[in-house]
Amino acid sequence: MYFESNRSSRDGMVAVGSIVMNRVASEDFPNTVCEVVGQKRQFAPGVMTREMSGDAEVLARDTAxxxxxxxxxxxxxxxxxxxxxxxxxxxxxxHYVVSTGGNAFYEKRHPSLVTRRTPPANVEGLTGS
Structure with missing residues (x-):
């Protein structure tokens, strides 16, 4: 969450965390947070070993x-x-569902079921503090 959301917002971090948890719950991905985050070419390189710091680290730990x-x-x-x-x-x-924290989040759907083909405007302030 810290590296993927560019430490930009709590909403962005929660959204990244939500994607990770959706993957953990899916049969198409590994069954643990560490395995999902550690998958090659899925998240920022080195996320399992890079250091965090400052206020963004506190936000990331609290949000996680x-x-x-x-x-x-x-x-x-x-x-x-x-x-x-x-x-x-x-x-x-x-099919885009939300943009927050500098990222656009989406579902993969059959093309006939896609109703939002471009990322929506960035929105913040939807998650708890």
Whole structure:
């Protein structure tokens, strides 16, 4: 959460944590947080060993604890994927659910079920403090 949300917001960190937990619950991904986060080419390189610091570290630890206790971003729903909001993804199966913390979060759907093909405006302030 610390490295993927660019330490930009609590909402962004909760959303990243929600994606991780959605993956843990999915049969398509490993069964533990460490295995999901440690998957090659899935999250920022070195996330399991890089050091955190400052106020962002405190925010990340507090937010991680909240996510492990069950808090989820209210708009991530079943999403299991995200990318930087500035990235332009050219796939017909991406259904965006929320943008927060500098990232756009999405579900993969059959193209006929995609109703939001571009990332929505960034939104903050939806998670607890």
């Amino acid at each position: 604890s909240a996510v492990l206790k069950g808090e989820r971003h209210p708009r991530t729903a079943k999403a299991r994927f995200f990318h930087a909001r500035t990235y332009v993804a050219d796939f017909n199966n991406i």
